Amino acid sequence: MTVLDIPVDSLFGLDNLPYGVFSTEGTAPRVGVRVADHVVDLTILLDDEVFAQPSLNAFMARGPEVWAATRSRISELVRGEVPENAVVDLANATMHLPVEIADYVDFYASEHHATNLGRLFRPDSAPLMPNWKHLPVGYHGRSSTVIVSGTDIVRPRGQRKAPDEATPTFGPSQRLDIEAEMGFLVGVPSTIGDSITPDEFAEHVFGVVVVNDWSARDIQAWEYVPLGPFLGKSFATSISPWVVPLAALAAARIDTPAQDPQPLLYLRGTEKWGLDIDLTVEWNGQVVSRPPYAQMYWSPAQMLAHTTVNGAAASTGDLFASGTVSGAGRDERGAFIELTWGGKEPVQVAGRSSTFLEDGDEVAITASAVGPNGARIGFGAVRGRIVPAHPSDR
Amino acid sequence: MTVLDIPVDSLFGLDNLPYGVFSTEGTAPRVGVRVADHVVDLTILLDDEVFAQPSLNAFMARGPEVWAATRSRISELVRGEVPENAVVDLANATMHLPVEIADYVDFYASEHHATNLGRLFRPDSAPLMPNWKHLPVGYHGRSSTVIVSGTDIVRPRGQRKAPDEATPTFGPSQRLDIEAEMGFLVGVPSTIGDSITPDEFAEHVFGVVVVNDWSARDIQAWEYVPLGPFLGKSFATSISPWVVPLAALAAARIDTPAQDPQPLLYLRGTEKWGLDIDLTVEWNGQVVSRPPYAQMYWSPAQMLAHTTVNGAAASTGDLFASGTVSGAGRDERGAFIELTWGGKEPVQVAGRSSTFLEDGDEVAITASAVGPNGARIGFGAVRGRIVPAHPSDR
Numbered sequence: 001m002t003v004l005d006i007p008v009d010s011l012f013g014l015d016n017l018p019y020g021v022f023s024t025e026g027t028a029p030r031v032g033v034r035v036a037d038h039v040v041d042l043t044i045l046l047d048d049e050v051f052a053q054p055s056l057n058a059f060m061a062r063g064p065e066v067w068a069a070t071r072s073r074i075s076e077l078v079r080g081e082v083p084e085n086a087v088v089d090l091a092n093a094t095m096h097l098p099v100e101i102a103d104y105v106d107f108y109a110s111e112h113h114a115t116n117l118g119r120l121f122r123p124d125s126a127p128l129m130p131n132w133k134h135l136p137v138g139y140h141g142r143s144s145t146v147i148v149s150g151t152d153i154v155r156p157r158g159q160r161k162a163p164d165e166a167t168p169t170f171g172p173s174q175r176l177d178i179e180a181e182m183g184f185l186v187g188v189p190s191t192i193g194d195s196i197t198p199d200e201f202a203e204h205v206f207g208v209v210v211v212n213d214w215s216a217r218d219i220q221a222w223e224y225v226p227l228g229p230f231l232g233k234s235f236a237t238s239i240s241p242w243v244v245p246l247a248a249l250a251a252a253r254i255d256t257p258a259q260d261p262q263p264l265l266y267l268r269g270t271e272k273w274g275l276d277i278d279l280t281v282e283w284n285g286q287v288v289s290r291p292p293y294a295q296m297y298w299s300p301a302q303m304l305a306h307t308t309v310n311g312a313a314a315s316t317g318d319l320f321a322s323g324t325v326s327g328a329g330r331d332e333r334g335a336f337i338e339l340t341w342g343g344k345e346p347v348q349v350a351g352r353s354s355t356f357l358e359d360g361d362e363v364a365i366t367a368s369a370v371g372p373n374g375a376r377i378g379f380g381a382v383r384g385r386i387v388p389a390h391p392s393d394r
Numbered sequence: 395m396t397v398l399d400i401p402v403d404s405l406f407g408l409d410n411l412p413y414g415v416f417s418t419e420g421t422a423p424r425v426g427v428r429v430a431d432h433v434v435d436l437t438i439l440l441d442d443e444v445f446a447q448p449s450l451n452a453f454m455a456r457g458p459e460v461w462a463a464t465r466s467r468i469s470e471l472v473r474g475e476v477p478e479n480a481v482v483d484l485a486n487a488t489m490h491l492p493v494e495i496a497d498y499v500d501f502y503a504s505e506h507h508a509t510n511l512g513r514l515f516r517p518d519s520a521p522l523m524p525n526w527k528h529l530p531v532g533y534h535g536r537s538s539t540v541i542v543s544g545t546d547i548v549r550p551r552g553q554r555k556a557p558d559e560a561t562p563t564f565g566p567s568q569r570l571d572i573e574a575e576m577g578f579l580v581g582v583p584s585t586i587g588d589s590i591t592p593d594e595f596a597e598h599v600f601g602v603v604v605v606n607d608w609s610a611r612d613i614q615a616w617e618y619v620p621l622g623p624f625l626g627k628s629f630a631t632s633i634s635p636w637v638v639p640l641a642a643l644a645a646a647r648i649d650t651p652a653q654d655p656q657p658l659l660y661l662r663g664t665e666k667w668g669l670d671i672d673l674t675v676e677w678n679g680q681v682v683s684r685p686p687y688a689q690m691y692w693s694p695a696q697m698l699a700h701t702t703v704n705g706a707a708a709s710t711g712d713l714f715a716s717g718t719v720s721g722a723g724r725d726e727r728g729a730f731i732e733l734t735w736g737g738k739e740p741v742q743v744a745g746r747s748s749t750f751l752e753d754g755d756e757v758a759i760t761a762s763a764v765g766p767n768g769a770r771i772g773f774g775a776v777r778g779r780i781v782p783a784h785p786s787d788r
Contacts, residue, residue: 102537102538103536103537103538105624108621118620121620122620129619129620130555131555131562131616131617131619134553134555134561134562135553135562135617137617137620137621137624138621138624139533139534139621139622139623139624140533140534140535140536140624140628141534142497142534142706143496143497143537144496144497144706144707144708144709144712145586145706145707147586154586154587154705156704156705156706157589157703157704157705158703158704159528159529159658159703161524161525161528167528167655168525168528168529168658169658170658170659170660192539192541192548192629192630193548193784194784195551195784216704219704222525223525223529223531224620224621224622225523225525225620226512226515226516226523226531226618226619226622227502227531227532227533227618227622227623228533228618228620228621228622228623229533229621229622230499230531230532230533230534231700231701231703231704231706232704234534234701234704234706235586235704235705235706236586236705261561264553264562264563264564265564266564306625307625307628309551309552309553309625310550310551310552310610310613310625310626310628310629311548311550311551311629311630311783311784312536312538312539312550312625312628312629313538313539314538315538318538389705390587390588390589390705
């Protein structure tokens, strides 16, 4: 037996306890919980086959009572002595995609981001569409290209046409970008025909990850009218490996900014589901932005209520992401197209004048939330490195 | 042993042999092949556990050589005597969703449909967007609400705002519509970063189904700018239970209509993948439209090439649908919003003046393709009946 070393200022202390799927050399992926810089193997700590699986889905489907009891039991056990073979150094663990993704929906819930993108994509009209303050605008993304942090990002190829060009051309994207977002994972499904109210959020949602929704702006700008983004987004969406349980974010729950006009009844709840989470965007090791999640206009509870209000079922493994988190300040913008104003205002990154991503560039997005007693709750980083587009005979 | 009765004019004769997932009372779902009005149980006919599963996915993943050998063996066996316990009357079989859907993409490949919808949704601008003839416009739909023919359709509720209303309202959709489409199922996956050329279509795509992409036009019209359709489409997408193998459609392969301008190289192939398929839309038992698939501008091989050209992986179980099939004639339109011109020109259905779907209405879409020697290849019908929206406390 051994006692875990937990520095008092760890972002992954006893108030956090996020879940992930890990393996070590020669072993199968299974569920672990992160405590400081250790991974505790739940197949050893707890005698439950639900953790001997390569995804969290089966555990997530069990629901809030089991989640609470399990969290309480883990918290109790890791304070004492734990079996030595249950503890793996984080450095020796390979992290896997923690969830088998069912449907993936991406929202557009930051007023600052939607306003900035409106100005950049549609300079001749009002930046915010008439529907934007009435409903959380969202669309379905590609589930099969949701990947775990650390997976290389192959530069996408595609068709684009600048407004001043006569015909479209084809090639590797020249405006490859990031979107710093938070993502929410559904555990308990709903039935087709029914809907989930904002106050039922915690009965369905298991936990939260950091998301980088990589975006090819040149492809997106040409393709997205009238049916929305497709290939400009579908090549890769990275998520952090550690799923922070909703229960760990109790102290981070705040009101959203005032919503005016008041939304329709189905989007109103009595519980606070704004979240006081700070994101940090590092480009080649240099911090270029600190997007504040607290400024997001729509709450994740409103996003889930909206997604299901038409009777669409929610499934175990559904991922819905907030859309780019951008604050009011320039250094709070969660996408490079905003940060560099469409590429016209480069930022200095490690001595280089930068607009969009170059091959070899690496982006890491981290986040931390307000925790109990002044502590902070960390999220795993979501990292990705750009590798050149695959050669093409086309 | 028994000999199957196969009427010479059956749409499900020996040149078709579509696959589906069926069960009989008290038995588990498994794979069968349809021959005339019989279901032949492949777990008995062929000794292969791949058919003892509740979806076609594992079989579809095996690839074109196995598909061809299996089809050839089934064709040989069902011409002779087959075990009596391998044969189930179609009337005694319950059909299930034949495929576990991975990603679902819906295209917009009919020039007539896109032009009609453009006129109806955006009366003040050019009906066809500048990108439409350069790429097959598409978007991701919701996989978890793809359901099998015969499942009731719960009327969706949602937010809508007519242009002449000051604020949005909430309630059951008042403009519930259909979209008659064909859908294509991927068997062999591709790798992230790579793409599938148009001439590699048959190495990846297993078969074809009829699709009804139910649409709430009032919800869609208010929500879809700028990120595309979401709740107006995500409540239900029905598919026919029988997957017609690509091999059964050899005689139906034709050129698409001339494409001008010539598309970029990655969308060009040497093989013909237009398809001579005739659809029929029945509304409460009355034929109201006969959409001709032969007039579709973009081929399914171009749709798959486009979906993957950015390096997005294709997965076993991916469904991509053509978008509404509409021909030039009024009685060839595959959606009621077109057929009734936005509800302004009702059609007579069983003595009733009809625009959009009422509770209790039933729609059946059938299709058949040119087969060998003047015969025709049938698709199973995709049926759905509208049931009232669920009660809401909101």
